[in-house]
Amino acid sequence: MRLRFLLNGAVQEVEAHPSRLLLGWLRETAGLTGTKEGCGEGDCGACTVALGDLDEEGALRWRAVNACILFLGQVDGKAVLTVEGVAQGDGTLHPVQQALVQQHASQCGFCTPGFVMTLFTHWWRLGPTDRASLDDLLAGNLCRCTGYRPILDAARAALALPGGDRHRDEAWRIVRQLRAWHDRPPLARGFVAPRNLDALADHLAAHPGALLLAGGTDAGLWVTKDLRDYDHVVHLGEVAELRRIGVADGHLQVGAAATYTDLLPHAQTHWPAFADLLRRLGSELIRNSATLGGNLGSASPIGDTLPVLLALDATLVLRHGERRWTLPVDRFFLDYKRTALPKGGFVERIDLPLPPPDLTLHVTKVAKRFDQDISAVLLATAFRHDGHTIHTARIGIGGMAATPARARSAEARLEGAPLTPATFQGAAAALASEFQPLTDLRASAGYRLEAARAALLQAGAAAMGDEVALPLEPVA
């Protein structure tokens, strides 16, 4: 493939293999070794760079991403800023670098370039400096020797320091270049990035063996960890319709390639519990690339958003060549990582019915760490009730079977039943007898059953307006 992008302000024209990743290219080809490799799987943040593109108003937007799992083709027509490009031209440190020095926020320094880049994107958008926002911001950057207190102090101090003017003064140059590239021919050799839905659908139907790539936060690991090579990658991130999110026909319609970062404010408006879950999905770095379509495409039994889509009765708009059809999400998962999509097909859009006033969504993610961890069990419930009777109940569950699933026996116990502790005790018992989860390195089968039952009781307590979970009877 042949691509063009800005690297620290300079135009690059690059010929590379379709599965070349940005980090390897930066370090081995461009000789920019300030960006580090720690884990190679999106966990540690040592490889963080800022990726610049134009937002809907045409203004420059910088987002922190993990270069270790970003396909080089994903930066075509965009701007990349690495730690080497952050200081002023005369070497004067940028405010985030200055603050890290002043607060003694670096020891061995291996993590520091990553922190600089994440903090740079926060500085750029004048982000909030309360503790919760900074915890969210930095969850994807790990430091193993300094400790986080001085780093958090630096994050707060950076916004108050003067300097960094070069980036704001010269943004227009980047905007001008990215606009000029807007109508460039789409990438078409090896790494194919169609610009509209029909071209994408045609190409994919004709090449069903190609790797379909959205954010790459699952697929990037197939390169770094499974050492797979892809000669033919089809990227859907350049199709504007697939990145759109909007309300129509009583639904929030989410383009399959919209990132979680873009979805988050909409989730916050309609389903705060979904937004709380999204804030725990990976890290900001992951959410800046990862998509709902990718979670569906991977179809993992522990994909975090999938039980929520089940609980919310989402409808998928699917596409294969010229054929477009809709499918309720509970008919999408056929078997372990196997879906109803034919080869060469893709998810175009996810439609989430807007919540009626009496709907309460509750989500419990059980994982060993709060941030950036894979679930052992995830339970999402959506109840409609009038304070006395439960009218409808949807329960989506992950980590309990080969696919994300609805807990139908428990739903049946709840619908039409009184909103009482006894009802939820009965439903929790039904749930426990409906699933036979596996024991694996994340949790034992028994733990999963207990956790799922407890999560359902917690959802019941919340529906009854009680913050305290109901007592959990031992499993018979």
Ligand SMILES: Cc1cc2nc3c(=O)[nH]c(=O)nc-3n(C[C@H](O)[C@H](O)[C@H](O)COP(=O)(O)OP(=O)(O)OC[C@H]3O[C@@H](n4cnc5c(N)ncnc54)[C@H](O)[C@@H]3O)c2cc1C
């Ligand atoms: C550090 C880290 C932390 C993570 N944490 C979480 C977590 O907390 N919870 C969680 O659920 N996941 C997590 N993930 C996994 C991943 O981020 C999600 O599954 C994400 O939604 C994948 O989206 P993507 O756009 O990056 O998909 P990609 O990697 O681009 O694609 C994944 C798969 O989906 C297919 N695909 C992509 N788009 C479509 C489409 N529109 N139609 C059909 N198929 C499609 C691709 O062909 C591929 O098979 C994490 C990953 C990393 C690296």
Ligand code: FES
């Ligand atoms: S090297 Fe660890 S996140 Fe990229």
Ligand code: FES
């Ligand atoms: S300074 Fe050593 S890992 Fe952060």
